[in-house]
Amino acid sequence: MISPTVVASFSLIAGNYQNADSLFEVHKETAEIANHPITARLLEQLNGVEIQGAILIAVGDNIIYHRFGGDLSLMDKEPIDRNTRFAIGSVSKQFTAAALLQQLYRQGGMQNVKIALKQPISTYLLPSHSIWGEHYPNWADHVTLHHLLTHSSGLKDFTSDPAFENQKFNQTPHSPTEYLAIVRDQELSFEPGSDTLYSNTNYLLLAEILHSLCDSDLSSYLNGLCNEIGMSNTWAPLSGSLDELRSLDDQLAGVVDSGGRPTLDNFSCARGCGSLISTPQDLLKWNLALHKYKTIVPDEIYQIMTTSYINEEGYGIGVESTSRGTTILGHQGYLNGFESCLLYEPDSEMSIIVLSNSYKHHEQILEVVFRELDAPCS
Incomplete structure (x- = not known):
């Protein structure tokens, strides 16, 4: 079990860290956060990974880690900030x-x-x-x-x-x-x-x-639906190229590295399967409304939605077991050079949100996240 002292020590270090490429926000821990078995280890591992996008980790309503950095797009060297929006692909x-x-x-x-x-x-x-x-x-x-x-x-x-x-x-x-x-x-x-x-x-x-x-x-x-739960930075375009949507939304990121995959799909192809644009903070609101407070659908429907059916498929959500004996609910997404991952661990009420406009950086972050989530408790 990770001790409260370890979490508190890391919070002080990360809270004072800033550079030109990345910003951290680590919020004051609570007893609930300090008792989480992998929180401190995961945060320490993420501290060593370069970022091009945004990461947010919360336990319940408490944000314990929010980091963002990198370039808004390949051509636009303005920095990503807390208000930057990303296409979230199949997380939709x-x-x-x-x-x-x-x-x-x-x-x-x-x-x-x-x-x-x-x-x-x-x-x-x-x-x-x-x-x-x-x-x-x-x-x-x-x-x-x-x-x-x-x-x-x-x-x-x-x-x-x-x-x-x-x-x-x-x-x-x-x-x-x-x-x-x-x-x-x-x-x-x-x-x-x-x-x-x-x-x-x-x-x-x-x-x-x-x-x-x-x-x-x-x-x-x-x-x-998003407005009902306070997701004011989330919207779902019916169509448009990325350039066209960026002309309408000056907080929408462009693409830095697509990993060689197409980046010019019109958003009309993503209706129902991947068209949403959002921020980490809004996706935390979604996780809480869906998983914790059950304000989107009642619990009986939620149980149907998050049941593991054939090949660990729920309703728009993957349902996977870890070697720690816990269940992880979530989905990854890709669209037009954007990468996304939205996870929730019901036992600990932990949300992990990773949004990026760079394939390489996103894969490096997810490697750390999934390794730590599946690692045995120490």
């Missing part, structure tokens, strides 16, 4: 899942949620729906909402298809119908519910299902 999936479950609950309570999860897509997106374009697929009568939420539908990922990766296609805005058409007529990879295949197509469809339920597009719904 848990927002889509929670929004859908919330709307189903509002319309008919817990019984409605349980029934809806077993219903096929066609219950909500009828054969006449515009999403299907020229051809209604047979799989829409067999793939359920639960299959979509857990990536167990067997649907191919439209963002991995050569037709999407054609640069002339993915750099311009398209409708959900056009994105779905890329994989709509392809055979399923397996019988729905028998395996998992991570596919952005699942969450593209979930966004359309939510739209059909409440006559509000996902972007508007998420903006309202």
